[in-house]
Amino acid sequence: MGPIRDTTPGPWRAGRISGHDRPRVGDESEERVNQFALPHGMGGRVVGLVMAVGNADMERRAVSALALSGDESVLEIGFGPGVGLRMLTKRLPRGFVAGVDPSEVMIEQASRRNRDALERSQVELRRGTASALPWDAERFDGVVSVNNVQEWPSLRGDLHEVWRVLRPGGRLVIAVHAWVAKYAKDRGDPDGPWDEHILEVLSATAFSDVTSERTRAISGRAFYITAHKATGGRSARGSA
Numbered sequence: 001m002g003p004i005r006d007t008t009p010g011p012w013r014a015g016r017i018s019g020h021d022r023p024r025v026g027d028e029s030e031e032r033v034n035q036f037a038l039p040h041g042m043g044g045r046v047v048g049l050v051m052a053v054g055n056a057d058m059e060r061r062a063v064s065a066l067a068l069s070g071d072e073s074v075l076e077i078g079f080g081p082g083v084g085l086r087m088l089t090k091r092l093p094r095g096f097v098a099g100v101d102p103s104e105v106m107i108e109q110a111s112r113r114n115r116d117a118l119e120r121s122q123v124e125l126r127r128g129t130a131s132a133l134p135w136d137a138e139r140f141d142g143v144v145s146v147n148n149v150q151e152w153p154s155l156r157g158d159l160h161e162v163w164r165v166l167r168p169g170g171r172l173v174i175a176v177h178a179w180v181a182k183y184a185k186d187r188g189d190p191d192g193p194w195d196e197h198i199l200e201v202l203s204a205t206a207f208s209d210v211t212s213e214r215t216r217a218i219s220g221r222a223f224y225i226t227a228h229k230a231t232g233g234r235s236a237r238g239s240a
């Protein structure tokens with residue numbers, strides 16, 4: 001077998017290592033944690049600037065897919081530099097926006113980008129991960145995740161956690177580059193169409209109306225996955 005060709009586009013390639021450990025809160029001092037998985041230090045600030053430009057189209061499309069009317073409460077998981085949070089505050093003039101991310105550097109950048117909304121308490125940011133969302137059950141009408149589902153340590157367990165904080169009838173949107181599927185292999189995601197695997201796990205987690213659209217973003221091929229929390233549905237926490 002020949003060498004594995006890295007299909008990661010342009011600036012996204014720098015600092016990537018295959019089979020990387022999944023980041024946790026506090027991992028910033030670890031050299032092995034790559035900058036896109038957990039932006040840290042000076043390199044993380046630069047990566048934040050790259051993502052703010054290069055992923056804005058994906059954030060925009062994911063926010064649109066939430067189909068908001070203006071007064072909902074929405075959570076963004078893995079908000080990075082905070083571009084999506086800012087789009088959400090504009091779409092939710094009577095609503096509330098929460099965000100969770102394990103990176104201190106991203107919390108700093110997102111806070112600067114959303115300073116006014118933070119001051120008027122329209123936005124609340126917490127340091128953490130998808131594995132333990134620091135909010136009550138059924139707190140949100142919508143949850144959005146752009147380019148971080150590949151970093152979640154347990155797809156099943158973490159989707160159950162998303163299910164917990166969504167109100168019945170609430171909508172989940174996951175947008176992700178197709179080429180980051182390789183980073184999900186080491187947590188047990190199978191070879192084959194990665195979005196289909198995510199759809200299967202969503203259905204097994206009691207989400208309904210699961211759909212995937214495959215399209216091109218500025219930074220490469222991407223999946224936009226949507227799902228609803230069915231009214232009266234039950235979800236069992238899984239481990240894989």
Ligand SMILES: C[S@@+](CC[C@H](N)C(=O)[O-])C[C@H]1O[C@@H](n2cnc3c(N)ncnc32)[C@H](O)[C@@H]1O
Nearest residue numbers: 037051055078079080103129130146147148151
């Ligand atoms: C590739 S960046 C994407 C940022 C932004 N959404 C975008 O598309 O530009 C991944 C982000 O997810 C965060 N992250 C990493 N692991 C996470 C986890 N388990 N739960 C939530 N966020 C995580 C990182 O700190 C980083 O800000």
